[in-house]
Amino acid sequence: MSGCWVLAKTASSEQEIKRSRFLCTLWPIQSLAEGQQIIRQQKQQHPQAAHVCSAMLLPAGATGQPQAFSDDGEPSGTAGKPMLAVLQGSGMVGLCATVVRYYGGIQLGTGGLVRAYSDAVRQALTLAQREFIPIRHQATLSMPYAVFEAIQRLWQNRWLIDQQEFDQQVRLTVRIAQSDQQEFEQQFMQTILRLKEPQATLMWHNPSEQDS
Numbered sequence: 001m002s003g004c005w006v007l008a009k010t011a012s013s014e015q016e017i018k019r020s021r022f023l024c025t026l027w028p029i030q031s032l033a034e035g036q037q038i039i040r041q042q043k044q045q046h047p048q049a050a051h052v053c054s055a056m057l058l059p060a061g062a063t064g065q066p067q068a069f070s071d072d073g074e075p076s077g078t079a080g081k082p083m084l085a086v087l088q089g090s091g092m093v094g095l096c097a098t099v100v101r102y103y104g105g106i107q108l109g110t111g112g113l114v115r116a117y118s119d120a121v122r123q124a125l126t127l128a129q130r131e132f133i134p135i136r137h138q139a140t141l142s143m144p145y146a147v148f149e150a151i152q153r154l155w156q157n158r159w160l161i162d163q164q165e166f167d168q169q170v171r172l173t174v175r176i177a178q179s180d181q182q183e184f185e186q187q188f189m190q191t192i193l194r195l196k197e198p199q200a201t202l203m204w205h206n207p208s209e210q211d212s
Helices: 032-045 080-088 109-126 145-155 178-195
Strands: 003-007 011-017 020-028 051-057 067-070 095-102 130-134 136-143 160-166 170-177 201-204
Touching: 003 020, 011 109, 020 032, 020 109, 032 051, 032 067, 032 095, 051 080, 067 080, 080 095, 080 109, 095 109, 136 145, 136 178, 145 170, 145 178, 170 178, 178 201
Parallel strands: none
Antiparallel strands: 003 130, 011 020, 020 095, 051 067, 051 095, 136 170, 136 201, 160 170
C-alpha cells in the first residue's frame, strides 16, 4: 500500500550534557506555519533558555518535501541542520523537532554541539509512536439519494468526506485510499446499474489539484 509514516502524537525526552539541559520535543505538523507557531510557543514557555533550536520536515507534496531548520544563536550548522538530518533518517514526514537548551556554563565545542542536538532528537524518536497514512485520491460524486445510501453502507468506514451537499441530489467530495480506487469505482458503477440511476457521476481529481 502506498503512503507515508507520520508521528502519531508528541514525544519528548531530556538529557544533560556538561551541565547543559537539552529538552527535545517532536510534534506532528501539516504546514510550515504550524511548525513556526510551535517554535514561538516554545520560546514563550522557556524564556530563560539559551536557545530553542528546531527542524521541520513537512509532508511530501508535488514539489517534494519542504524543510526548514534554525540554529537559534548556536554556531552555524551545529544544531538545526544536524537535527534535520536525524528527522530525514527517521522514515517519517510531517514533524517538527524543537530542542530547548538551558546553558550549564561549559562550552561543548562545535563537534559536541552537533552530537548533543543530534542525540536529543534520536532519543525522542525512540519514544515516538508512528502511524501509517495511505495516499488518498480525491473524487467528486453527484448521485440520487438511493445511490448515496447504498454506497454509504459499503464505504462509510473507508472513505473520508471533505464536503457534502444535500439538495435534489447528493454531492460529495471524498478521499479514497489509492489501493481502493479501482474497487470503489467498480462498486459505484455497479450500484448505478443495479438501481438504474444514470444521473449519478464520479469524477477523480488530478493529484496536483489536491491538498497535500
